Amino acid sequence: MGKKALLLHRFLQLLCIGELVWQFVFYLSRWSSLPEQPGIHFAHGGNFDVYASRIYGFYPHLMSLITLTANLLLTWVVRNEKLRLGLKVNERGKRLIIGSIVIVLDLVAAAVELCFCLWVYAVSTQDPAAMDKGPGYVLSAALIIALAGVIFQCIVNAVCREKSPEDESLTPEEKRKRRFRFLLTGNAEKAEPAKHHALFRAASWIIVGIMLMILAFVIERLPKDDIADNYHGLAYFANLGDYYAKWLVFLPFIVMVPFMALFEVIGIVSHKKGKAQLTALADRLKLIFAVFGAWWEIHLGSELPIGIVSVTAFAVLCIGSAVSYILGKHRDNTKS
DSSP: OHHHHHHHHHHHHHHHHHHHHHHHHHHHHHHSSOOSSSSSEEETTTTTEEEEOOGGGGGGHHHHHEEEEEEEEHHHHHHHSSSSOOBOOHHHOOOOOOOOHHHHHHHHHHHHHHHHHHHHHHHHHHHGGGGSHHHHHHHHEEEEEEEEHHHHHHHHHHHSSSOHHHHHOOOOOHHHHHHHHHHHOOOOOOOOOOTTTTHHHHHHHHHHHHHHHHHHHHGGGGGGGTOOOSSSTEEETTTEEEEEHHHHHHGHHHHHHHHHHHHHHHHHHHHHHOOHHHHHHHHHHHHHHHHHHHHHHHHHTTTTOOOOOOOHHHHHHHHHHHHHHHHHHHHHHHHH
């Protein structure tokens, strides 16, 4: 990436770190003035809906730390070209695309942390008004920035593209498919099975680790509406409409993680044997199980029901991965 983009990247990184530091300093400066059970969570309309120990006021700090860590990792991967985009552009185009991706990631991370800064301010001052519309405006701006970044990268890809003899011979239909693949995946070339094996492995277990950290932090306050402490040691499960042992909140991961471990072994063995289609299937299923396991953990940790939509989406993605594996296997057998 260019020197100017790198300088802006460093500034935005410092801004993100500064936001996290401010959260700790500001909250600790108000610690002694807070009640033992301050408001720590917000309902629609900017009012407190959860009152708990002051220690739970560190929740936005934890989320900011996760956001900062993820951003540092992602921008390092992109900036050092650890994740190949597969675009045939000249050096100027590559610098612009990589620089824009890094800057967009930084701006989105800064916006997310700003929302948590508002959260910290609201809890520290016990004034929930700061959370009424502020985060909505900030996240809307972040979404606009992300969309503008994608549009900019598409334009750069079109303007700075290096055309080879193969590109000249492409039919209009093939050119449309390439543009469509780029819009969906950021890669104009056909995806190779198991191309991002290491990335899928890391992402799957990182999702599980982060979600377990969050659950460990919030599970003590469950059930959240038990003001009279009538259900100590229990949690409310909206799908069943009753209170059960808290450890059942971890049920999605209790079910998913053994399958993920099985997919991990299959992926490692198949990758060593050069079975790309089987490796890709194991990686996809592992990531799907991690994402939906975390999503359902969020619902159970928030005492919300697990909906049929997410269960259907999970089933469709698993079936789709299996179908993709079968078709890919068939293509490989046909070629051989």
